Amino acid sequence: MTLAQMQPSSERATPAPRTVADAMDAAGPQVCDDMTVEVALSVMASARTEHLLVCDNDGLCTGLVTQTQLAAVRGSSAYTDRVQLRDILDNGGPFTSPADEQGSALGVPALAR
16 A cells, blocks of 8 residues: 655645635624524534634624633533623624725735736
């Protein structure tokens, strides 16, 4: 048996997202901040992801929650089935602007055209 060494090919590599919308799509499922912890955990399980982007009723991204965070909340003594994602988000303020004037995501490397 011969072992083959696999190296990613730059031709087959998925290009980095070019716009904010592309970056948000690549980041995973987005949910509303009024979703309960239990439902969020179910969404994560069905989407096979370890995090969710949380948005407010206006569609603005207000935070990110991880499976680890939600499991810790669910395991706490203060937990009830009515706890919503907005209740557990770190209210350290909104995200910084994710886009430049052309709608390109900041901090996301892009391939030259």
